[in-house]
Amino acid sequence: MSRDSDTSLDALALRRRRLLQGAAALPVMGLSGLSFGQSQFPTAKVNTTKLAVTDTEVTVGQLHSSSGTMAISETGSIQAEQLAIDQINAMGGILGRKIKVIKEDGASDWPTFAEKSKKLLVNDHCAAVFGCWTSASRKAVLPVFEKENGLLYYPTFYEGLEQSKNVIYTGQEATQQIIWGLDWGAKEKKAKTFFLVGSDYIWPRTSMKIARKHIENFQKGSVKGEEYYPLGHTNFNSLINKIKVAKPDCIFAAVVGGSNVAFYKQLKAAGITGDKQFLLTLAVTEDEMTGVGGENFAGFYSSMKYFQSLDNANNKKFVEAFKGKYGKDAVIGDVTQAGYLGPWLWKAAVEKAGSFDVDKVVAGSPGIELKTAPEGYVKLDANHHLWSKARIGQGQLDGTFKVVAESSELIKPDPFPKGYQ
Amino acid sequence: MNLSDMMNIGLMQGFAGLSLFAVLLLMGLGLAIIFGQMGVINMAHGEFMTIGAYSIYLAARVTESLTPAFMPYYFPIAIGLAFVFAFIVGWIVEWVLIRHLYKRPLDTLLATWGVSLGLQQIFRTFIGPKEVSPTLPEWLMGSWTPHEGLDIPINGLFVLMLTALVTGGVLVALHKSRWGLRVRATVANRTMANATGIDTMKTDRLTFAIGCGIAGMAGAAFTTIGSTGPTSGSLYIVDAFLVVTFGGAASLLGTVVSAFGIAQTQSISEFFMTGSMAKVLTLSLIVLILMIRPQGLFAVKVRR
Numbered sequence: 003m004s005r006d007s008d009t010s011l012d013a014l015a016l017r018r019r020r021l022l023q024g025a026a027a028l029p030v031m032g033l034s035g036l037s038f039g040q041s042q043f044p045t046a047k048v049n050t051t052k053l054a055v056t057d058t059e060v061t062v063g064q065l066h067s068s069s070g071t072m073a074i075s076e077t078g079s080i081q082a083e084q085l086a087i088d089q090i091n092a093m094g095g096i097l098g099r100k101i102k103v104i105k106e107d108g109a110s111d112w113p114t115f116a117e118k119s120k121k122l123l124v125n126d127h128c129a130a131v132f133g134c135w136t137s138a139s140r141k142a143v144l145p146v147f148e149k150e151n152g153l154l155y156y157p158t159f160y161e162g163l164e165q166s167k168n169v170i171y172t173g174q175e176a177t178q179q180i181i182w183g184l185d186w187g188a189k190e191k192k193a194k195t196f197f198l199v200g201s202d203y204i205w206p207r208t209s210m211k212i213a214r215k216h217i218e219n220f221q222k223g224s225v226k227g228e229e230y231y232p233l234g235h236t237n238f239n240s241l242i243n244k245i246k247v248a249k250p251d252c253i254f255a256a257v258v259g260g261s262n263v264a265f266y267k268q269l270k271a272a273g274i275t276g277d278k279q280f281l282l283t284l285a286v287t288e289d290e291m292t293g294v295g296g297e298n299f300a301g302f303y304s305s306m307k308y309f310q311s312l313d314n315a316n317n318k319k320f321v322e323a324f325k326g327k328y329g330k331d332a333v334i335g336d337v338t339q340a341g342y343l344g345p346w347l348w349k350a351a352v353e354k355a356g357s358f359d360v361d362k363v364v365a366g367s368p369g370i371e372l373k374t375a376p377e378g379y380v381k382l383d384a385n386h387h388l389w390s391k392a393r394i395g396q397g398q399l400d401g402t403f404k405v406v407a408e409s410s411e412l413i414k415p416d417p418f419p420k421g422y423q
Numbered sequence: 424m425n426l427s428d429m430m431n432i433g434l435m436q437g438f439a440g441l442s443l444f445a446v447l448l449l450m451g452l453g454l455a456i457i458f459g460q461m462g463v464i465n466m467a468h469g470e471f472m473t474i475g476a477y478s479i480y481l482a483a484r485v486t487e488s489l490t491p492a493f494m495p496y497y498f499p500i501a502i503g504l505a506f507v508f509a510f511i512v513g514w515i516v517e518w519v520l521i522r523h524l525y526k527r528p529l530d531t532l533l534a535t536w537g538v539s540l541g542l543q544q545i546f547r548t549f550i551g552p553k554e555v556s557p558t559l560p561e562w563l564m565g566s567w568t569p570h571e572g573l574d575i576p577i578n579g580l581f582v583l584m585l586t587a588l589v590t591g592g593v594l595v596a597l598h599k600s601r602w603g604l605r606v607r608a609t610v611a612n613r614t615m616a617n618a619t620g621i622d623t624m625k626t627d628r629l630t631f632a633i634g635c636g637i638a639g640m641a642g643a644a645f646t647t648i649g650s651t652g653p654t655s656g657s658l659y660i661v662d663a664f665l666v667v668t669f670g671g672a673a674s675l676l677g678t679v680v681s682a683f684g685i686a687q688t689q690s691i692s693e694f695f696m697t698g699s700m701a702k703v704l705t706l707s708l709i710v711l712i713l714m715i716r717p718q719g720l721f722a723v724k725v726r727r
Contacts, residue, residue: 071654073552202699231698234658236649237446239439239576240693240701243432260554263650267556271576272435273566293554293650297564 043097048357051151054127055358060099062087062345063106063122065133065143070110071233074259076135078289078338079157080105081328083132086345089323096349097358104128112142119143123150129358130155132344135337137161137204144169153360155344158337159284159306161208162417167364170347171387173340174307176212177416182392183282183305184216184254186407191280193252194223197245200256202230209256209284212422219421226250231257236264242272255283262290266298276301276397287335288403296401306336308377309395309403320376339376346372347382379412387415431573440690442579445586446648448682450659451666452590452675453638459673460610460630463521464532467539468663469656471635474512474542475505475642476651477550483557495560502585502643509639513632521631522624539656546653554652563647578647585644589637594675606630610673669709671719681720685709 045057054061064083066076087101095101104126108115115134122128123146130153134140137160147154147168154169162175187193196217200206210228217223226248229241245253253274257265262285269275281302288310291299310321310333320342325332347370352358355366368384380388389412395403454468482501486493516538524531563581566574597603605626608616617623642651645659670681688708693701713719 068552069547071652073547074554074652077552229697232702235698236645236658237439237443237689239442239579240436240690241698243436243439243694246435247428247432260650260652260655263554263556264648267564267578267648268576270564271566271574271578273568273574289553293556295556295558297558 043356048097049129049359050357051359051361052127053129053358053360055099055129058099059102060096060129060358061102061104061126062348063104063119063126063128063131063133065106065108065115065118065122065131066135067108067110067139068105069107071259072108072110072135072139075289075337078333078335079133079135079341081332082324082334082338082342083157083344085324085327086342088327090345090349096352097356101345106133108133108139112138115139116142116146119146119152119154120150123147123152128152129352129360130348130363132157132341134158137208140164140169141204151360153348153363155348157341157344159340161205161212162419163208163423165385165387165417167386168360169386170344170367170382171415171417172343172347173337174390174392175387175415175417176209176422177419178307178390178392178413179284179305180209180213181216181419182409182413183284183394184213184221186305186394187252187254187280187282187303188221188223190407191252193280194221195226195248195250196223196252196254197226197248197250198228198254198256199241199245200230201233201235201258201261203233206230206256206258206285210254212419213254215422231261233259233261235261238265238268239272242268242274245274246272251280253279253281255281256285257283258285259290260293262286263293263295263298266294266302270298282394286397287337288333288401289335289338291397291401291403292333296397296399299397299401300399302397303406304395304397304403305392306395307390307393308334308336308339309393309405310334311395311402312377312393312405314376314378316374316378317376343372343375343380343388346374351382381412383415385415385417387417389414428572434573435575436690436694438575438579440687442576442583443690444683444686445579445583446645447662447666447686448590448679449582449586449637449641449644450663451670451678451682452593453634453636453641454663455667455670455672455675455678456593456637457631457634458667459675459678460606461525461627462528463525463631464528464535465634466532466536466660467516467542467656468535468635468638469658469660470539470542470546471509471513471638471656472642472645472659473546473651473653473656474509475639476646476655477546477555477642478505478508478639479643479646480555480557480651483559487558494558495562498560498563502640505639505643506636507639509642510632510636513635513638514628516635517628517631522627525627539660543653543656550653552653554650554655556650557646559647581647582644585640589640590675590679593637597675602626602629665709669713669719671721674719674721677719677721684720 049055066080067073091100106118122131132155134156135158156169157172159173159179198210200210214225217225283304286304324334350370351363351367355362367382371381373379380390392409393405394407396406398404457463457465479501486497520534563578566576568574605621609623609626666682670677689705692704
């Protein structure tokens with residue numbers, strides 16, 4: 003045998019191997035529904051700003067509190083974002099690149115959030131960051147994202163009055179939650195007088211400011227009381243007596259976190275239940291409900307865009323996947339679902355832009371649609387907030403929510419509503 | 424608003440202050456024993472309360488899944504369990520850590536702070552970061568309505584009764600039992616107590632464990648009001664220290680009076696101003712009184 007035939011055999015084997023590799027790649031491309039392979043997108047072309055993108059991998063950051071007092075709320079967002087990223091990776095990733103996650107712990111401490119966001123953007127060159135929960139943490143990282151030109155997907159419903167080129171807000175803002183909820187209460191429950199109560203920090207205070215303006219200037223109703231209690235407060239007996247004196251049509255609440263448990267237990271013990279009094283809250287999702295208990299919240303209402311009990315095919319798939327990954331006792335609240343949307347919106351924007359560059363992704367973001375969102379169809383407005391439906395859920399004895407009202411159309415996001423500032 | 428409405432509100436408001444008093448006293452009692460009688464600054468007091476609260480939660484979960492029919496009755500037994508669990512952990516902590524530090528009381532602050540951080544992480548790892556609250560028996564959750572418009576929360580009544588029982592028990596034990604005698608002797612003069620044949624090491628361990636056990640019961644009672652999470656302890660500890668420091672260390676009577684004072688100030692002012700302002704007012708008053716009387720309301724003269 004000569005050396006020539008050896009080499010030709012080698013060449014044949016090599017060719018066969020290439021063929022097999024190509025065949026293996028086919029189903030992956032078919033799964034994604036779109037034929038985005040990395041070969042079509044050389045790194046130099048899709049990444050001109052030195053982000054952490056290689057031929058096979060793209061690095062993103064995840065910045066939430068996994069310790070400290072906010073861990074209770076943010077755990078759901080962490081899980082949902084991870085689930086979305088796993089699903090995207092199983093479909094072949096984005097532009098043929100698998101997503102790698104760097105997790106950082108903001109530890110419920112706003113300066114730590116700012117420091118870690120700087121690390122994710124400057125040291126790790128993350129192409130996108132999914133994170134933050136409280137308004138305080140968002141305000142802390144905002145200057146960093148604007149200076150370093152990063153991209154943040156923020157999942158929480160919030161007070162509005164903010165818009166940044168570098169942030170995509172996947173939760174609802176005030177007009178989609180507070181104002182729609184109050185209008186529903188006025189129309190369906192004939193509420194004219196309101197008692198406002200919240201935890202004492204930026205979100206409840208701004209929310210209540212907006213609510214008061216809406217009640218007084220637009221609904222021609224009246225506010226009979228407005229009260230704030232420190233975070234973690236557990237003694238609401240005096241407040242409840244004040245409510246009994248004021249006799250409002252509606253108790254409008256934004257008490258957050260663990261305080262909720264004390265608040266609703268004491269309301270029930272003082273004889274204020276859903277049968278006797280109309281209560282609408284901005285801050286009880288399925289997550290809080292596990293602590294509060296259905297028996298204490300039954301009959302009260304919550305204004306959210308998403309409830310785990312939503313009856314549609316997208317949501318059934320989402321709930322099944324979430325429980326498959328995190329156990330059958332896991333519950334999904336409004337913010338958890340909004341967290342799940344982040345990676346998908348980013349994927350769609352990157353693929354539309356054909357690039358990971360933040361400026362191009364931002365430019366491509368307005369008008370992005372998600373037909374697969376668990377809450378139903380959503381689309382991203384030019385103001386970086388989502389068009390979505392508003393819903394009212396009524397607490398049930400078993401700890402779930404029954405959706406009793408839903409806006410007929412998607413509501414256009416309006417972070418700076420006229421007459422509310 | 425007619426006269427009977429006003430009377431109802433007045434009665435309910437009075438009860439609100441009374442139930443806050445019960446909660447504060449229960450929180451401070453275990454700390455007062457450990458701090459007052461032994462001079463140990465127990466920063467892990469809040470975590471011992473959390474152990475008690477989690478005991479109730481676990482007991483509720485177990486009862487629910489094994490013998491649902493027993494649900495209406497499990498609560499009193501679970502309170503006993505809460506005492507036992509916190510007692511055992513307290514005993515171990517004293518044996519492993521605290522007994523080496525009696526000569527350096529300030530270091531107990533650091534050591535127990537470490538214990539508190541460690542326990543928090545254990546809760547987070549083994550029970551989970553989410554706040555939980557047990558399913559309570561139906562009879563505990565409603566309100567007692569003697570007549571229309573007057574609702575007295577039953578959980579408040581329950582905590583009030585438990586506090587009376589525990590406080591009475593501690594006072595009797597301290598002044599009528601052998602253990603109480605040994606504790607008082609040890610506090611008064613450790614060397615002399617040793618010389619008379621009292622095993623002060625054993626007395627210390629028992630005292631520490633009993634203080635922790637009472638903290639556990641306080642945490643258990645607290646589940647009727649609020650939720651429990653890994654960091655709940657740090658919420659409780661501030662109030663507990665406030666009550667003990669304000670009342671004057673080493674004086675159980677001081678603890679009772681200070682809990683009553685703080686609760687009534689807080690509750691009454693809360694009715695006339697906003698919740699946050701009421702807290703500011705209460706804290707300012709405490710600071711003011713402590714500036715005038717640094718030793719607290721009641722000081723016990725002890726020869727060391």
